[in-house]
Amino acid sequence: MTEIFQSEIIISEITNLLKDDKHVAIGAASPIPGSAALLAQEERKNTNSKLQVTILHSQKFNNFTDGSRELFDASAQGRIDTFFLGGVQIDGEANINLVGTGTYPKLNKRFSGSFGSALMYFVVPKIILFREEHTPRTLVKKVDFISAPGTSPSNIFRPGGPKYLITNRALFSFNRKDKKFKIEKINPEFSLDEVIKSTGFEFKTNKNLKYFTMPSQKRIDILRNIIAQKLLNFYPQFAKKLWFS
Amino acid sequence: MVNFTQLTVKDIAKEVKDNCLLGIPADYSGVPMSVTIEIIKNKVKGLRLYCLPLTTIQGDMLIGAGCVNEIETAAVTLGEYGQAPRFQDAIENSKINIKDSTCPALHAQLQATEKSVPFMPLRGILGSDLYKNRNDWSVIENPMNYSNTNDEKIVILPAVQLDVLIFHASKADINGNIQIGRRRELATLAHASKKVYVTVEEIVDEDFFDCELKAAATLPSLYIDGISLGKNGAWPCGLTDYYDIDSNEMSKYARAAKYQETFDEYMRDFISQNYYSNI
Numbered sequence: 001m002t003e004i005f006q007s008e009i010i011i012s013e014i015t016n017l018l019k020d021d022k023h024v025a026i027g028a029a030s031p032i033p034g035s036a037a038l039l040a041q042e043e044r045k046n047t048n049s050k051l052q053v054t055i056l057h058s059q060k061f062n063n064f065t066d067g068s069r070e071l072f073d074a075s076a077q078g079r080i081d082t083f084f085l086g087g088v089q090i091d092g093e094a095n096i097n098l099v100g101t102g103t104y105p106k107l108n109k110r111f112s113g114s115f116g117s118a119l120m121y122f123v124v125p126k127i128i129l130f131r132e133e134h135t136p137r138t139l140v141k142k143v144d145f146i147s148a149p150g151t152s153p154s155n156i157f158r159p160g161g162p163k164y165l166i167t168n169r170a171l172f173s174f175n176r177k178d179k180k181f182k183i184e185k186i187n188p189e190f191s192l193d194e195v196i197k198s199t200g201f202e203f204k205t206n207k208n209l210k211y212f213t214m215p216s217q218k219r220i221d222i223l224r225n226i227i228a229q230k231l232l233n234f235y236p237q238f239a240k241k242l243w244f245s
Numbered sequence: 246m247v248n249f250t251q252l253t254v255k256d257i258a259k260e261v262k263d264n265c266l267l268g269i270p271a272d273y274s275g276v277p278m279s280v281t282i283e284i285i286k287n288k289v290k291g292l293r294l295y296c297l298p299l300t301t302i303q304g305d306m307l308i309g310a311g312c313v314n315e316i317e318t319a320a321v322t323l324g325e326y327g328q329a330p331r332f333q334d335a336i337e338n339s340k341i342n343i344k345d346s347t348c349p350a351l352h353a354q355l356q357a358t359e360k361s362v363p364f365m366p367l368r369g370i371l372g373s374d375l376y377k378n379r380n381d382w383s384v385i386e387n388p389m390n391y392s393n394t395n396d397e398k399i400v401i402l403p404a405v406q407l408d409v410l411i412f413h414a415s416k417a418d419i420n421g422n423i424q425i426g427r428r429r430e431l432a433t434l435a436h437a438s439k440k441v442y443v444t445v446e447e448i449v450d451e452d453f454f455d456c457e458l459k460a461a462a463t464l465p466s467l468y469i470d471g472i473s474l475g476k477n478g479a480w481p482c483g484l485t486d487y488y489d490i491d492s493n494e495m496s497k498y499a500r501a502a503k504y505q506e507t508f509d510e511y512m513r514d515f516i517s518q519n520y521y522s523n524i
Contacts (some may be wrong), residue, residue: 029324059485067429068271068298069356072349076368098320100336104374105343110336112328113299113320119369147347149372155396156371163268237325 004214006187007242008166008223010132012215013171013185015043015162015238017128021081023052025071025124028115030057031231033084033130033240038227039219051237054080058234067145070118076123078159083124085117086131089143092201093179094150096121096129097143104145114147121148124160133165136200151176170195172203185210247448249421252471254478254521257442258283260471261409264291264314268410269440272301272324272490274428275413276482277444279475279521285310286516294318295407295428297355298348302482302498305329308341309508311427317344319351326495330502345375350382350402357404358437371398404430410438412480414464415487417445418453421466426485435468442471443479445485475522 001215007203014036018024034055041051055061056060056071064070074080087096088111098117098242102108121127131138152158164184165172171185182204188211224243255403261267261284270276274297281303284292284456289312294304296318304321307313309331321332350367357365364383370376371384387397412431416424423443425431435441453459478484501511 022258064431065427067427067431067433068273069349069352069430069433072352095403099345099374104378105336105345106339107337110328110333112322113318113345114347114373115299116348118373119349119367120374122369146372146374148369152372153359156398157368 002055002217002220004218004220005242007032008215008220009187010166010168011039011223012219013166013212014128014130015040015219016213017126017166018051018082020049021051022049022127023054023080024082025054025056025080026084027056030084030086030130031235034130034235035223035227035231038230039223041220042222042226044052056232060233061230072119075120078123078125080124082128083120083128084128085121085148087130087138087143087147089138089140090131091140091143091150092130092181092203094129094165094174094181095143095146095150096150097145098147099145101144107144117148120160121162122152122156122158122160124195126163127161129162129165130167131165132168132199134169134195136198138200139167139198139201150174151179169198180204181208183209185212207214208219247417247421247473248418249466252442252473254279254283254444254473254475257411257444257473258287260440260442261287261289261292261411263289264293264315265297265408266293266405268407268412268434269294269296269304269318270301270410270412270431270434271297271299273485275415275425275484276301276303277411277413278303278478278480278482279413279444279478280411280442280473282305282516282521285312288312290314294406296321296351297434298351301329302495305331305502306512308332308335309502309505310512313341315344316431317346318350319346319348323499326499330499331505331508334505339345344381347375352433354402354405355407355433355437357402357516358406359433359498361404363404365404366399366401368399370400372473376400396505405437407438408435408440410434410441411443413444413446413484414520415446415484417443417448417472417474418451418452418463419448420452421469421472423454423464423466423469423472424453424459424462425464426462428485432464432468435464440470441468442473443469444473444475446476446478446484448472448474478521480520
């Protein structure tokens, strides 16, 4: 058995979450979600359930022709099933912060900004929060700034929202009724206790807690032989580091 | 012979006056770096940048050079080259004002101007701290009686008209029409701007309207106030089908911009090099 990299395991876990999707979109600087979407597309190539993948950062895999607003218009109409968002901070109620830490506007540490999150988080049915770093610094009790809220009152149009949070240590599901994350899977290199200690918010434990699933050899072959080449075109630095060094 | 008056990059830069509201294209839609350097040389002050929907090195440089008073944007970042250091410094030390926004809101505000309506509604946003910090945004109940939800709240955003838009594109034709490909956000920006200036890699001896396929990828000359021919006008940013982003230069900038002193040094060097043709 060949050595499997940590990033490949996470890519594989994300691929499993895209099972029933018809259209997945990938925003800026998202090589791992991008790999997962292309892998899911490749695996479904010869089936009746084709997967459309839009990677905004790529020329070839960007399906839009009406400018950068088309992603948001298409999403608001429900034409995108899954989108990925990250955050400087993510809190226990799934509020996300892409703006910075400290007191706004004169922050201690300013980050890039909210991008499209303040609409996408409301309208895309399955938002997967992805943040590799799993520490009390990134997964906090309460975010310093809400770029987009995890939940909304019933008089606000909100067909979408957070469904999963995946880090290098665990996979959580999110329940919008009780506004809480529940742990679903854990990286076998860590104990549950370690995950609890490295998470700044409380989450629901799970009697049926599973380990991250190791990708099959067949999946690894597709990833390394086909997806890695595609990724070289639009995430060259990531692809070179993981697969070609 | 072309049927429009060609400008120099310097001529275009002169159109950017102190305190004006300047349209800033994203890194994928043709960053006008050659003009940006001239704006910095002119020591323009008090600029308000309107990004559609984000900026990279262009915004960071203008901020670091002290040309900017305010920025309205969804993000400022150097992408693969890290955070935007002069922007971070300016925010953390209250040197400039920021109107933190989200991509679709920046589009919608210009779309309102395109249609000449006073505001545009947009889904989402409510419950965010973006909304709390924007006193120019408002919320209404859906006034349409066929809505199924009672007292459904929706955000409304004001129409924004830009004073000047400058971008870099691949081609102009002999009649001053500009090829923008599928970067339609450049059309949105142009429709909502009082003045529009474009730098191009080349001027081609044809009229894009003679070919339906080309016409569909064209911003018509009726929106354009001036064109300047100059190769590598987006460098060190990339231009689709022409050149990729210059990784070495971007890394060099990202390192230099960490501190004001090293940024100033970098800019002195950059300006003295005269990288662009037809200045």
